[in-house]
Amino acid sequence: MSGKALVNLSAGESKELLATARVGHLAYPSHRGLDLTPVNYALCDDVLYIRTAQDGTLAALAPGGEWVAFVVTYLDRLSQTGWSVKARGKIRGVDEEAEVPGGDPVPWAEFPASMLLALAIEELTGRRLG
């Protein structure tokens, strides 16, 4: 198999792709060291909104101030092409009753109680494969 080229995307291209998906992976600091989890999200302007379980490990991020990294990757297994977009910034909890501009990130999983986190994107990079 011959590998394909990785091409850097502009911030504009990265943002467009970020707006097309609904599930990404969030890396964040936890009391056990760094942690990683898949999350549902919605994008509005330069903010990623993430809805999660109120009693989960992500809830510890609510006070705000932690730097996190968030990646969305789309891959076509057959053609082995795709793209990956990474957002970095600080995350904090926002009012659970707040209306998310552009629509709430409805979680696929059923949470007995949910909380809303907002990641203010300070850095956006992306790569396309193939």
Next chain:
Amino acid sequence: MSGKALVNLSAGESKELLATARVGHLAYPSHRGLDLTPVNYALCDDVLYIRTAQDGTLAALAPGGEWVAFVVTYLDRLSQTGWSVKARGKIRGVDEEAEVPGGDPVPWAEFPASMLLALAIEELTGRRLG
């Protein structure tokens, strides 16, 4: 939309699912704070083998000793069901010429020079959705 239940998987179930995929996301410490990237991998016994670019940020993990988190998520968008498996452990570089038991994790992207990392899994958890 009604959310679906999240069910914890056993370590055995998690390992079986981990063996079915080829791309995951790796969260790791970097000089810029925590970082996150999609990677190709191969699983053999309790070790995840990751092949990456020699000049990339992952290369800084080669000396070994860093704790990392690795997640593989499979989602069916139509039915909104799927699974996610997380492995945690220490990562280190291994001899690039080494033969990976069970087959090399061939990267989808073409790297001018590649290196091999090994994640010794110390903790394996998984969840199924739906």
